Amino acid sequence: MRIKVDRVSKHFKNKIAVDRVSFELQEGVTGLLGANGAGKTTLLRMMAGILEPSGGEIKANDIPVFTEEYRALLGYLPQNFGYYPDFSARKFLMYIASLKGIEKKVAVSKTEELLEVVGLSDVANKKIRTFSGGMKQRVGIAQALLNDPRILILDEPTAGLDPGERAKFRDLIGEIGKNNIVLFSTHIVSDLERVAGRVLMMRDGAFVYDGEWSDAEGDLEALYLKELKR
Amino acid sequence: MMKSIRELYRFEIYKILHSKLTVSFVLILVALSVIMGLQLSKGARDLIIYDEVRTLNGLVINDETVDRMNADLVNIDGLEKEENYKYTGLAHTVNMINEGDGLISAEQFYQNRLKFQHLNMEELRLSDGEKQWWTEQEAEIQKPFVYVPQLNVKTFAEYMTNICLMAILLTAICLSGVFAGEYRNNMDQLMFSCRNGRRQTFVAKIAAGMTFSIVWILLFTILLALSLWLRTGLDGLSGVIQLEVPYSAYNLSFLQFIGIQIVIVVTATVLFAAMAMALSAIFKNGVAVMGTMVGIYLISQFVNIPLKFRLISQVKAMFPTELITVWSLADFRLIKIAGNYHSMYSVAPAIYIIIAIVLVLAGHLAFKQSQR
Structure with a gap:
């Protein structure tokens, strides 16, 4: 599996959010670093097929992004994860499973499995509105994994998670990334530790760093801090 | 799918x-x-004589019926009684097109129907084709009407x-x-x-x-x-x-x-x-x-x-x-x-x-x- 992002840009009126970005992703975990407003969310939205680029194209194994075929490969957790407050976690996951076109039998077992993985089995029948921020985020992570996605795009997935949950999340992502493409954005460098094979850093809609985590571990922290101060 | x-x-x-x-x-x-x-x-239900009204079911609206209704109508004294008058429904139908002539006969009722129909067609600015269409429809309506x-x-x-x-x-x-x-x-x-x-x-x-x-x-x-x-x-x-x-x-x-x-x-x-x-x-x-x-x-x-x-x-x-x-x-x-x-x-x-x-x-x- 290979995603090709080719000279992709996004303009909002006079503002350039993403400026002719090109890169390719293969199986493994890639971290997307950048300060607020760097263009990370816009880029991820375009890659998730919910925002049309102003220019360029995105394809996964030659499948264009705005197709059902592409979406069938995709798992996505948006930055401001939406939910129905009066749905229970279980019902919500079943609903997302139907949106993903998963057969009911498979959906039931997958929902139970993921509720267990994200530690929400005990509260599966409680309404989401009664959940803490971290619990809601775990529902979001579970829904993204329902269809065993070959492409997993996570926008600030660790927001609201406590340190223990972050560690568990990193393990989970590391496991998924062995055979699938995982791209997740964060503004916390330590989130990428031991997980991300590759790191992309964005500023003003363009990449200022694209390299292996192992190549730049020490420098990356310093570079990112420098970028944040700009 | x-x-x-x-x-x-x-x-x-x-x-x-x-x-x-x-x-x-x-x-x-x-x-x-x-x-x-x-x-x-x-x-x-408020019509005290509702059951009596029901006895009129099936009456043909002809001269005999309308005469009987009119005869009863002149005997009414007082509004309260009028509300309970068994011919209320029928009188409502017949007198709706009486042109202020007071009590009318069945014959006048059927004539007035056609007159009102014609006036209505003029007011609605119907074309000749439309008028013709309605004339054909009117011909199919069975008369005299039966009161229910x-x-x-x-x-x-x-x-x-x-x-x-x-x-x-x-x-x-x-x-x-x-x-x-x-x-x-x-x-x-x-x-x-x-x-x-x-x-x-x-x-x-x-x-x-x-x-x-x-x-x-x-x-x-x-x-x-x-x-x-x-x-x-x-x-x-x-x-x-x-x-x-x-x-x-x-x-x-x-x-x-x-x-x-x-x-x-x-x-x-x-x-x-x-x-x-x-x-x-x-x-x-x-x-x-x-x-x-x-x-x-x-x-x-x-x-x-x-x-x-x-x-x-x-x-x-x-x-x-x-x-x-x-x-x-x-x-x-x-x-x-x-x-x-x-x-x-x-x-x-x-x-x-x-x-x-x-x-x-x-x-x-x-x-x-x-x-x-």
């Missing part, structure tokens, strides 16, 4: 039914239907206007959030990133909204009919509509007219539901949908278009809330399609469905192009 849509449809129905706004509003409308029905039947106590069904037919209003409010309030709610809850991002989040979800939402509206509107109609029927029965269904609109040239019984009203109300509900959901997808804001729909209703009710503007005034007459009224039986304006004339009742449901399809397509376009 059908399986996916069916599963999504189930969730969409669940979402609509579990909205607090829907639950409270539907409960109000259920109560209103029952109250209206009981009020309706109370009208009939029609108080209940007549009022029921009048109350169908309220059911039509309920359809507007029900769809505007309960379906305004079908698409807008997804944007409000930030669910659109997740939805659009899922395989079935565009086309299949749209179809499921539209189907769920339509089913919800049609089922409830039929239920309100049944509740209204049941509340009436359980108390006083549904006398008069076989009566001709001329008992209520004497100079109408429609060859219809009350039962047939109520059937037409039900077709109008159901197709109008499809139209209103399509409008509410299309606007919900376009505006992405539930309040804007409610405001627009209530605004359109108010304009249709309070803007009076003179008959001299034939096209616009006829378009307005085809609004569901107008066409469903009993008095639309006196609106003789026809629609010419491929050289043939058709009554507004036969064309309007098809027009409602066509407009509904156009609205759904517009909504689909908006939903399809939605981005985050």
Whole structure:
């Protein structure tokens, strides 16, 4: 599996959010670093097929992004994860499973499995509105994994998670990334530790760093801090 | 694909039914239907001599009947008695077109019918072709009329206007959030990133909204009919509509007219539901949908278009809330399609469905192009 992002840009009126970005992703975990407003969310939205680029194209194994075929490969957790407050976690996951076109039998077992993985089995029948921020985020992570996605795009997935949950999340992502493409954005460098094979850093809609985590571990922290101060 | 849509449809129905706004509003409308029905039947019950009125069932409206009625009428002394006069319904029919002549004979009644019919055609600016069409219809109406106590069904037919209003409010309030709610809850991002989040979800939402509206509107109609029927029965269904609109040239019984009203109300509900959901997808804001729909209703009710503007005034007459009224039986304006004339009742449901399809397509376009 290979995603090709080719000279992709996004303009909002006079503002350039993403400026002719090109890169390719293969199986493994890639971290997307950048300060607020760097263009990370816009880029991820375009890659998730919910925002049309102003220019360029995105394809996964030659499948264009705005197709059902592409979406069938995709798992996505948006930055401001939406939910129905009066749905229970279980019902919500079943609903997302139907949106993903998963057969009911498979959906039931997958929902139970993921509720267990994200530690929400005990509260599966409680309404989401009664959940803490971290619990809601775990529902979001579970829904993204329902269809065993070959492409997993996570926008600030660790927001609201406590340190223990972050560690568990990193393990989970590391496991998924062995055979699938995982791209997740964060503004916390330590989130990428031991997980991300590759790191992309964005500023003003363009990449200022694209390299292996192992190549730049020490420098990356310093570079990112420098970028944040700009 | 059908399986996916069916599963999504189930969730969409669940979402609509579990909205607090829907639950409270539907409960109000259920109560209103029952109250209206009981009020309706109370009208009939209040006639102390209702059973006596029923003895007139099947009377042919001829000279003998009208003379007997007139003879009884002159014996009435006092308003209270008049209210309980067993010929009230019949006198209402006959004297509606008496031109202030006092008591008229059966012969005058039938003559006046044709006279009023003609005047009405002139006022409505009918073409010769339309007049000819109505003359043919009139020839098919069997005369003399047979009297059937029609108080209940007549009022029921009048109350169908309220059911039509309920359809507007029900769809505007309960379906305004079908698409807008997804944007409000930030669910659109997740939805659009899922395989079935565009086309299949749209179809499921539209189907769920339509089913919800049609089922409830039929239920309100049944509740209204049941509340009436359980108390006083549904006398008069076989009566001709001329008992209520004497100079109408429609060859219809009350039962047939109520059937037409039900077709109008159901197709109008499809139209209103399509409008509410299309606007919900376009505006992405539930309040804007409610405001627009209530605004359109108010304009249709309070803007009076003179008959001299034939096209616009006829378009307005085809609004569901107008066409469903009993008095639309006196609106003789026809629609010419491929050289043939058709009554507004036969064309309007098809027009409602066509407009509904156009609205759904517009909504689909908006939903399809939605981005985050």
